[in-house]
Amino acid sequence: MSDTPENVLVEHVLDAISDQRLRAGTKLGEQALSDLFSCNRAHVRRALAILAAYHVVDLIPNRGAFVSTPSEDEARDLFQARRAIEVTIIRNVVRRADEADIANLRAHLATEDEIRQQNDRSKAIRASRDFHMLLARIGRNSVLEHYLAELTMRTSLIIGLYGSKSASLCSDDEHVRIVQSVADRDAVTAQEMVDYHLRHIEGEIEFGDEAPKVGPLSMIFPSSRTGR
Amino acid sequence: MSDTPENVLVEHVLDAISDQRLRAGTKLGEQALSDLFSCNRAHVRRALAILAAYHVVDLIPNRGAFVSTPSEDEARDLFQARRAIEVTIIRNVVRRADEADIANLRAHLATEDEIRQQNDRSKAIRASRDFHMLLARIGRNSVLEHYLAELTMRTSLIIGLYGSKSASLCSDDEHVRIVQSVADRDAVTAQEMVDYHLRHIEGEIEFGDEAPKVGPLSMIFPSSRTGR
DNA sequence: TTTGTTTTAATTGTTAACAATTTATGTTAA
DNA sequence: TTAACATAAATTGTTAACAATTAAAACAAA
Known part of the structure; x- marks a missing residue:
């Protein structure tokens, strides 16, 4: 897969999810991501659309993108x-x-x-x-x-x-x-x-008790601003 | 799934593929699609990103989007x-x-x-x-x-x-x-x-002989410009 | 005719500005 | 203090203009 900015973003988000640094329900703001990965909002939007297609992110109109919380x-x-x-x-x-x-x-x-x-x-x-x-x-x-x-x-x-x-x-x-x-x-x-x-x-898996705490994105992607 | 312009576009393309009106290798130009579905190019681009995530479309940088041709x-x-x-x-x-x-x-x-x-x-x-x-x-x-x-x-x-x-x-x-x-x-x-x-x-399936003929998009999506 | 080169057109990629909507903040009244 | 409301800020959605790249057309030489 080629190294377009949106792919870099997708890979980083997927890594963060599989490492459980990014937890269910976390908001993925466009500005925050474009700052962290130093790319423009168009790239962020494409990346979020891809992540939504992967069922890893929920896209809510006018509200933004959130890491999905599976039932x-x-x-x-x-x-x-x-x-x-x-x-x-x-x-x-x-x-x-x-x-x-x-x-x-x-x-x-x-x-x-x-x-x-x-x-x-x-x-x-x-x-x-x-x-x-x-x-x-x-x-x-x-x-x-x-x-x-x-x-x-x-x-x-x-x-x-x-x-x-x-x-x-x-x-x-x-x-x-x-x-x-x-x-x-x-x-x-x-x-x-x-x-x-x-x-x-x-x-x-212990279904029943959820734990929805989340922190700021800058804590979750520590080394990403060096990316290109 | 909500009726955003990009979802409408995705659904129409998927329908056209499953009806075999859209064949492998067909180019999906941004202008052509935004004209046919009367939406802007940003929507088209998002829709194409989603279709690429579904493995139905190949996105080639600087070249555009093509219906994928599986080996x-x-x-x-x-x-x-x-x-x-x-x-x-x-x-x-x-x-x-x-x-x-x-x-x-x-x-x-x-x-x-x-x-x-x-x-x-x-x-x-x-x-x-x-x-x-x-x-x-x-x-x-x-x-x-x-x-x-x-x-x-x-x-x-x-x-x-x-x-x-x-x-x-x-x-x-x-x-x-x-x-x-x-x-x-x-x-x-x-x-x-x-x-x-x-x-x-x-x-x-008869592997071996490919048939790559394709026509113009306006022939493939006859009723879509009414799709608001 | 065919091949290669230059010029032109069309298409994709990028950016920024503005509009619409939601969220946060602050103020007032019960 | 709480609740409701108005205002301000932040965020998402939309659009258009421009740059970069690729495809097409026109043309010249073999």
């Missing part, structure tokens, strides 16, 4: 979609992964292990999402990969909004077992593991 | 995604459809039957797509419904680009059998039928 129903639909997509992805992975891919997966597990010992929640969330996206890339279906990118983003939003019982949101043991079944070329087990893993994540 | 690989990825999503949808349908839903499905089959006798290819394509989207709506998963809307759109593009061996692209017999298994509450058969049906459609 519980939406969250459950979303997890069902993730299961449908990721189970298909893992089937592709078992079929298509070569030695290098499996090595990359093992390396990623090691990274996750390191991060878990640092107790950095933000990093852990990111690493967990990266694991799922690594599988998607190895599966080599660009359509499924793109949809999963959108869905993991929205999952981050949901977990940030409702909270999760488990501190680390992906128990890495499950990741390990998924990789093992891929290495064993055991498609049936791999699919079952992925399905179980996603149901586990969904089950840990 | 064969992309098409195969897309059909695998459809199978993953529609098989999940049909499971929801079998579980959730009430009597009214099943009546609607039967009514739709009757409509398809009528249209087949008229020999109107454009109408047939539209009706076929509507059948799949009706199932998605009955399944009551908004995430899957939205993704399927995008995928059926892109499927229309692919069939319009590469052509299909069968004149009618959905043999309605298969639709009938899907509805029957829904009415029987037979989830296993319904899933098998949907999977088979989608593989059938994919198998009928």
